[in-house]
Amino acid sequence: MLSRILVLFSLFSVLSLSSQNLYDLAPSKKFADYLIKTKQYNLAAIEYERLSFLEPQNDTLKIALINSYSANKNYDLALVRLNSFSENPLQLDSTFSDLYAFNLIASKKFDASNVFLNQSTNLLKNKKEFYRGYSFLFLSEFKKANEYSTPLLTANELLKPVVLLSSEGLNAKHKSPALAAILSTIVPGAGKFYTGDWKDAIISIITVGFMGFQTYRSFDLKGFDKPRGYIYGTVAAGFYLGNIYGSYKSAQRYNKRSLKKVNEKIENSFYATP
Numbered sequence: 001m002l003s004r005i006l007v008l009f010s011l012f013s014v015l016s017l018s019s020q021n022l023y024d025l026a027p028s029k030k031f032a033d034y035l036i037k038t039k040q041y042n043l044a045a046i047e048y049e050r051l052s053f054l055e056p057q058n059d060t061l062k063i064a065l066i067n068s069y070s071a072n073k074n075y076d077l078a079l080v081r082l083n084s085f086s087e088n089p090l091q092l093d094s095t096f097s098d099l100y101a102f103n104l105i106a107s108k109k110f111d112a113s114n115v116f117l118n119q120s121t122n123l124l125k126n127k128k129e130f131y132r133g134y135s136f137l138f139l140s141e142f143k144k145a146n147e148y149s150t151p152l153l154t155a156n157e158l159l160k161p162v163v164l165l166s167s168e169g170l171n172a173k174h175k176s177p178a179l180a181a182i183l184s185t186i187v188p189g190a191g192k193f194y195t196g197d198w199k200d201a202i203i204s205i206i207t208v209g210f211m212g213f214q215t216y217r218s219f220d221l222k223g224f225d226k227p228r229g230y231i232y233g234t235v236a237a238g239f240y241l242g243n244i245y246g247s248y249k250s251a252q253r254y255n256k257r258s259l260k261k262v263n264e265k266i267e268n269s270f271y272a273t274p
Contacts, residue, residue, distance in 0.1 A: 025054060032064065041072035059095070066099045075107035090120055097123040101131045106271065110135055126156045133162035137266045140259065142169030161269045165262065172258045177251035184247035188240060191247025195254045204243040211236035 028051055035044035048065035055061055062085065069078035082100050086092050089100050097120055104113035113135060117128050129152055136145035145166035149159040175195050184191030189204035215233040 025051065029061075036064070036068065036071070039071075041068050044068040045072060045074070063095060063099070066096075066103075070099070070103060070106065073106075075103045078103045079107065089116065090122070092122060094122050094124055094127075098127050101127065105131055105135055105138065108138065110139065126158055129156050130158040130162070133159055133166075134266070134270050137162060137165055137169070138263075138270075140169065140263070142166045146170060165266050165269060168265070169259075169262045172262050173254075174258065175251040175254045177248045177255075180247040180251040181244050184244045188243045189247075191244070192250050195247070195250040197250045200246065200250065204239075204246065208236065208239050208243055211239050 028047065032044055032047040032051060035041070035047060045065060045068035048061055048068055052058065052061045052065055062081075066078050066081060069075070069081065079100070082092065082096060082103070083089060085096060089097075092100055101113060101116060101120075101123060104116060113131065117123070117131055117135075120128070129149070133145055133149045136142070136148060143166075145162055149162040149166065153159050153163055180191035180194050182191070183194050184204070187205075188208040189201040192198075192201035192204060215236050218231075219233075
């Protein structure tokens, strides 16, 4: 009799704990969703880790977990968790394959992403094309991105931003460092005017012109036997050569700024995709 009572008590306890656990999961999921909506991605990931442990077969929770890591820019950790879902990432289903490809590219692992895109049989074709296009963009290979994506655009609308961004990259304003240097060789500061560095250009003209005038004046007044003219001449030559080098670097800085604007658009477009 006593044994029966103990069995019934144990069964009742298990059922009570199970129902309580199920009851606790619902508000926990709502809380995790709230953390995502309020962009508290790190806390959301912690909560989704706990929920995924309680429901290991729930793919919806796994997807939310990976998205939490991705949104928090923990791409490497997202890849670690995706690898834990399967012994071989190539065996991941289409949804998780999509997340795997995204995090590979987001973490700038382009060699690994290229291998994955070539070998994966579960990732959808349109997504493969999408990620290949963005791989070219991230590497600033705008011509390759455009030539690859444009013919495929009709059948794959996902490539529209790739085509637009690659065109913008190709049409981005570019200044020739060599030309900037040549212009400043002919007229001090002209190369910096060419690259839009107006203040530096004016300073170069004034500085080189003033030192050149002082050199001429020193030789004219003191003759070639006195060191003053040579001192001014040496300083003037230094400013003149510095003006040429500065113009060359100014063009490089201009190109970097121009490329940076395009790259920022590429990143904003890509990271908004998960």
